[in-house]
Amino acid sequence: MKKLKYPIVMSLALAFIFIGCGDQRKSSNGALTSNVADRVYVAPGEHDEYYAFISGGFSGQLSVYGLPSGRLFKVIPVFSQDAEKAWGYNEETKPMLNTSHGFVPWDDSHHPDISQTNGELDGRWVFINGNNTPRIAKIDLSVFETTEIIEIPNSAGNHSSAFVTENTEYVVAGTRFSVPVPQRDMPISEYKGNFKGALTFISVNPEDGGMNIKFQLLMPGFDYDLSHPGRGNSHGWFFFSTYNTEEASTLMEVNASQNDKDFIAAVNWKKIEEYVNNGGGTMMPANYAHNVYDEETHTGTSTMKKEVLVVNPSEVPDAVYLLPTPKSPHGCDVDPTGEYIVGSGKLSADLTVHSFTKMLAAIEGKKYDGDAYGIPILKFEDVLAGTVSQPGLGPLHTEFDGKGNAYTTFFISSEVVKWKLGTWEVVDRQPCFYSVGHLMIPGGNSRKPFGKYVVAMNKITKDRYLPTGPEVTQSAQLYDISGEKMELLLDFPTVGEPHYAAGIAADIVKARSKKIFELKNNHHKYGIQSDADVRVERNGKEVHIYMSMIRSHFNPDNIEGIKVGDKVYFHVTNLEQDYDVPHGVSMIGANTSELLIMPGQTETFVWEPKQPGVWPFYCTDFCSALHQEMQGYVRVSPANSNIDLSWSLGE
Amino acid sequence: MKKSRIIMALAALLPLLLFVFPLWKITLEAPQYPTPLGMYIHINDFSDANPHDIKNINLMNHYVGMKYIPDAIPEFKIFPIGIIITTVIGLIIALKANHKWFLYWFIMMVLVSTAGLIDFYIWEYDYGHDLDPKAIMKFTNPDGSVMGFQPPFFGSKDILNFRAHSYPQLGAYCLALGIALGLISYFMGKKERN
Numbered sequence: 080m081k082k083l084k085y086p087i088v089m090s091l092a093l094a095f096i097f098i099g100c101g102d103q104r105k106s107s108n109g110a111l112t113s114n115v116a117d118r119v120y121v122a123p124g125e126h127d128e129y130y131a132f133i134s135g136g137f138s139g140q141l142s143v144y145g146l147p148s149g150r151l152f153k154v155i156p157v158f159s160q161d162a163e164k165a166w167g168y169n170e171e172t173k174p175m176l177n178t179s180h181g182f183v184p185w186d187d188s189h190h191p192d193i194s195q196t197n198g199e200l201d202g203r204w205v206f207i208n209g210n211n212t213p214r215i216a217k218i219d220l221s222v223f224e225t226t227e228i229i230e231i232p233n234s235a236g237n238h239s240s241a242f243v244t245e246n247t248e249y250v251v252a253g254t255r256f257s258v259p260v261p262q263r264d265m266p267i268s269e270y271k272g273n274f275k276g277a278l279t280f281i282s283v284n285p286e287d288g289g290m291n292i293k294f295q296l297l298m299p300g301f302d303y304d305l306s307h308p309g310r311g312n313s314h315g316w317f318f319f320s321t322y323n324t325e326e327a328s329t330l331m332e333v334n335a336s337q338n339d340k341d342f343i344a345a346v347n348w349k350k351i352e353e354y355v356n357n358g359g360g361t362m363m364p365a366n367y368a369h370n371v372y373d374e375e376t377h378t379g380t381s382t383m384k385k386e387v388l389v390v391n392p393s394e395v396p397d398a399v400y401l402l403p404t405p406k407s408p409h410g411c412d413v414d415p416t417g418e419y420i421v422g423s424g425k426l427s428a429d430l431t432v433h434s435f436t437k438m439l440a441a442i443e444g445k446k447y448d449g450d451a452y453g454i455p456i457l458k459f460e461d462v463l464a465g466t467v468s469q470p471g472l473g474p475l476h477t478e479f480d481g482k483g484n485a486y487t488t489f490f491i492s493s494e495v496v497k498w499k500l501g502t503w504e505v506v507d508r509q510p511c512f513y514s515v516g517h518l519m520i521p522g523g524n525s526r527k528p529f530g531k532y533v534v535a536m537n538k539i540t541k542d543r544y545l546p547t548g549p550e551v552t553q554s555a556q557l558y559d560i561s562g563e564k565m566e567l568l569l570d571f572p573t574v575g576e577p578h579y580a581a582g583i584a585a586d587i588v589k590a591r592s593k594k595i596f597e598l599k600n601n602h603h604k605y606g607i608q609s610d611a612d613v614r615v616e617r618n619g620k621e622v623h624i625y626m627s628m629i630r631s632h633f634n635p636d637n638i639e640g641i642k643v644g645d646k647v648y649f650h651v652t653n654l655e656q657d658y659d660v661p662h663g664v665s666m667i668g669a670n671t672s673e674l675l676i677m678p679g680q681t682e683t684f685v686w687e688p689k690q691p692g693v694w695p696f697y698c699t700d701f702c703s704a705l706h707q708e709m710q711g712y713v714r715v716s717p718a719n720s721n722i723d724l725s726w727s728l729g730e
Numbered sequence: 731m732k733k734s735r736i737i738m739a740l741a742a743l744l745p746l747l748l749f750v751f752p753l754w755k756i757t758l759e760a761p762q763y764p765t766p767l768g769m770y771i772h773i774n775d776f777s778d779a780n781p782h783d784i785k786n787i788n789l790m791n792h793y794v795g796m797k798y799i800p801d802a803i804p805e806f807k808i809f810p811i812g813i814i815i816t817t818v819i820g821l822i823i824a825l826k827a828n829h830k831w832f833l834y835w836f837i838m839m840v841l842v843s844t845a846g847l848i849d850f851y852i853w854e855y856d857y858g859h860d861l862d863p864k865a866i867m868k869f870t871n872p873d874g875s876v877m878g879f880q881p882p883f884f885g886s887k888d889i890l891n892f893r894a895h896s897y898p899q900l901g902a903y904c905l906a907l908g909i910a911l912g913l914i915s916y917f918m919g920k921k922e923r924n
Contacts, residue, residue, distance in 0.1 A: 630789055656782035
């Protein structure tokens with residue numbers, strides 16, 4: 080009987096909130112609500128005002144939507160193989176999915192964040208974390224492709240990640256699960272005091288976005304859940320919410336929910352950076368992959384790195400502090416001014432907001448409430464800016480509109496609640512359908528949110544769409560927040576289980592978008608510049624085909640002299656230099672995927688023919704009126720045959 | 731120095747601007763080309779209106795069997811020499827000769843330019859009509875004759891899915907102005923004499 084009590088309370092609360100909200104929805108109808116459809120309608124040929132980059136969750140990818148229309152433009156392959164784009168199938172991108180655990184063609188992508196300059200979105204890159212096998216990926220927005228993936232050593236469940244500092248100095252990767260560092264065989268029951276939580280600071284090269292792990296802060300064995308950078312006055316600090324400060328390792332839902340307060344860890348990264356630049360920290364053996372895709376060679380390379388610089392927080396006095404926050408905080412969000420740090424104690428009835436100014440004053444006064452493994456704990460009352468009292472059930476995440484309002488999602492009561500910074504009063508609430516997780520205001524993680532829309536990412540949809548069997552779509556909801564009252568404008572389905580999203584004004588990104596790859600800049604090892612370079616070469620049992628494609632033929636289109644047991648590499652260059660004219664190529668029986676090759680690009684796939692015969696290949700992307708004719712044959716002879724290698728076009 | 735001689739010298743020099751500005755432009759518009767394809771014709775070369783336009787025009791045109799727009803045609807060697815010679819002649823006339831020679835220079839220029847335009851028309855006609863017999867697509871006119879794809883000589887015209895425009899550019903206007911100044915300098919010279 081005791082066990083049942085909690086769910087009953089929850090369902091009662093849920094029912095209560097839904098009834099309450101139903102009434103409110105009617106009363107919020109303003110003069111403009113009659114033309115809701117108009118406000119999300121983007122006429123044929125016109126462009127959306129914002130790009131929304133919505134994480135693909137367990138799909139491992141990143142999806143690109145337009146706002147306000149909610150139209151899906153592209154799914155960018157990041158951590159998972161994608162046959163549509165040959166990602167992880169062609170020879171060029173296989174290295175991108177390499178890790179210290181080998182080829183891991185999947186991950187759980189969570190939190191995208193757009194690069195910033197002076198605290199404003201610059202639209203150059205999107206960073207996103209792989210939660211499962213800890214990784215951070217960088218997507219270049221000139222091509223909308225993943226161009227770099229770095230694995231995070233000493234971590235597990237890379238969750239409080241990937242968020243960038245004001246000038247994209249760093250992207251962080253905080254571990255959700257603490258683990259033995261270095262990994263070793265030890266009893267799980269000896270977790271407490273032995274496991275460590277790594278907060279990883281990856282520096283970003285301002286020129287090309289190149290990532291490099293600058294240092295890892297080895298924190299106590301809590302779970303590090305979410306994080307946000309400081310900005311404005313608090314630029315130079317990073318804030319991480321924690322749970323399981325109990326350091327429990329079993330039946331976590333109970334054992335990690337015992338402390339009335341957990342912490343938000345405040346990290347003065349500038350101080351640690353200075354310490355590291357002066358030779359501080361310890362080099363520690365490690366093993367992690369750093370994968371980089373080069374746009375001129377159209378090829379990814381994977382390098383295994385062998386060491387990482389670790390910093391023990393007690394080595395750097397005044398760099399790390401713990402802010403007590405009730406109770407099992409999830410979201411950790413910093414307002415655009417950088418003054419307020421909102422911690423959503425997901426099991427707490429209230430919303431806790433800390434003050435950066437008060438935090439500095441408390442540090443100055445050294446009024447500590449003890450310490451955890453040498454890290455000072457500040458007094459709750461000394462850092463508290465205010466409390467939003469009983470705003471809803473199960474607060475998760477908060478975003479800001481830049482006009483002094485905050486918007487918090489409530490998972491259990493399934494709603495977005497708008498409240499005022501400073502007065503802490505609730506001013507509006509809107510229901511979500513259903514069970515909202517993150518929300519996003521374009522520019523939300525910057526000093527200048529655009530403040531026109533909020534997108535709620537819901538975990539459950541139930542009856543909102545046509546049913547598709549037991550698994551129904553996940554969805555996002557778009558609210559207009561330009562007025563005093565929020566207004567629901569649109570539902571749209573999403574890829575995977577979207578966690579977080581990042582939004583940006585379309586004009587910032589559009590202006591940088593690439594239309595083609597210049598053929599003359601193609602430095603692929605097996606690329607060709609013109610039909611004069613077309614050839615087939617044998618090297619033992621390896622055959623390399625240097626093939627070109629252009630509307631509407633392959634060159635060569637007939638190849639003979641291939642034998643069973645050969646390893647045949649198709650290196651295919653698209654000679655087109657026209658926008659939006661990719662070609663595809665696929666080979667019968669190849670154990671990879673088709674290649675989709677952009678103008679000026681070279682891609683390679685491997686085919687190992689197992690049977691003699693004459694086997695066709697063809698273009699997989701409708702390219703021209705003669706697309707159906709874009710095809711060719713490979714003659715495969717028995718292994719002992721002495722037919723010479725030959726190739727031709729038009730003979 | 732007499733005004734007429736200065737004008738004549740100017741007339742002789744203006745056509746040199748053909749080495750700076752394009753002579754002509756052919757533009758091809760179609761629904762699937764939000765940015766139209768375009769090609770500039772200079773005194774000594776073809777050039778893209780936008781990167782890779784000529785390559786893409788060739789790719790389009792190969793369906794109906796049109797030849798690739800050549801990298802170099804003989805005219806690109808002859809025309810620059812012609813312009814330099816006529817400029818030199820014009821300058822010598824401006825310095826030394828009687829105003830009647832201004833008129834002869836003007837007539838020569840009109841003849842040379844007309845010859846150039848005729849040559850342009852012949853090139854266009856050939857480019858649009860001399861099609862590969864193995865062309866992928868063959869179109870006929872309503873009377874049954876083989877359809878040509880000659881761009882307009884001057885003005886605009888529909889060719890299958892394209893709307894083609896053909897208009898002179900700044901270089902051509904400089905040439906025309908030079909020729910006109912030649913005639914003006916003749917009349918000025920005549921007046922100065924009287």
